[in-house]
Amino acid sequence: xxxxxxxxxxxxxxxxxxxxxxxxxxxxxxxxxxxxxxxxxxxxxxxxxxxxxxxxxxxxxxxxxxxxxxxxxxxxxxxxxxxxxxxxxxxxxxxxxxxxxxxxxxxxxxxxxxxxxxxxxxxxxxxxxxxxxxxxxxxxxxxxxxxxxxxxxxxxxxxxxxxxxxxxxxxxxxxxxxx
Numbered sequence: 001x002x003x004x005x006x007x008x009x010x011x012x013x014x015x016x017x018x019x020x021x022x023x024x025x026x027x028x029x030x031x032x033x034x035x036x037x038x039x040x041x042x043x044x045x046x047x048x049x050x051x052x053x054x055x056x057x058x059x060x061x062x063x064x065x066x067x068x069x070x071x072x073x074x075x076x077x078x079x080x081x082x083x084x085x086x087x088x089x090x091x092x093x094x095x096x097x098x099x100x101x102x103x104x105x106x107x108x109x110x111x112x113x114x115x116x117x118x119x120x121x122x123x124x125x126x127x128x129x130x131x132x133x134x135x136x137x138x139x140x141x142x143x144x145x146x147x148x149x150x151x152x153x154x155x156x157x158x159x160x161x162x163x164x165x166x167x168x169x170x171x172x173x174x175x176x177x178x179x
Contacts (some may be wrong), residue, residue, distance in 0.1 A: 003172040008101060020126045023075035026050045029063050032132055038140075056140040059083050063176075066120070077124035081139045083117045085150070091115065106142050117146055 011124065015031060026042060030052055033040040040054040044063075052063040061083040065076035091110065099108045106119045121135045 001122075015127070017127055019129045021123050021129060021132060022126050023069050023072065023074070023077055024065070024123055024132075025074050025080055026052060026065065028061075029079065032129075032136060033063075036136060037134065056143050057147070059085070059143045061117075061139075061143060067124075069116075078120060079120045081119045081121070081136075083143055084148070085115045085117070085146070085149075087113050087115050089154075091150070091154065099149060103142070105138060108146075109138050114135075132138065 002088060008024075014110075015028070015035065029058070030040050030042060031142070033054055034075065037136065038054050040052050042050055043053050044050050051065070054061060061081055064080050066078035066080055067076055069075045069077055093110065095114070096108050096110050106117055109116045119135075119139050121132070123132070
């Protein structure tokens with residue numbers, strides 16, 4: 001017998017603490033962010049798929065729906081939080097790997113001069129609205145922590161990363177992180 005207390009958050013106006021969520025929509029995620037005091041805007045991607053854009057302490061991020069549910073084309077069983085940071089200069093791959101080895105819940109990937117931080121949130125099977133709020137709070141803390149981590153990593157002397165002194169001084173370049 002199905003549990004009638006479980007609701008598709010995307011279709012229910014009920015964002016009450018403890019309500020069970022089995023799917024999400026862009027609109028309900030927008031409401032959750034607004035309730036948490038964050039500014040958020042709905043954006044349509046190049047492919048026409050809507051997503052949300054927000055920021056926390058200057059770090060911009062997107063919320064993108066994941067696996068769509070067959071019963072409702074606007075609802076999804078999961079979503080991803082994604083922040084992209086431009087790195088000017090060189091960030092050693094060892095720093096990216098160190099983040100991934102010492103942090104849970106998120107992953108950091110380097111693609112040329114872009115550093116991407118992602119976190120997946122699964123609602124399939126049912127989670128509470130409290131859980132969703134907590135996931136978004138965890139994301140906000142991790143995004144803030146990333147900026148501090150990168151500043152600390154970039155402040156380390158080049159010799160720590162085993163860059164030959166001659167090569168480091170010859171390049172004359174510096175590394176900056178911008179969100």
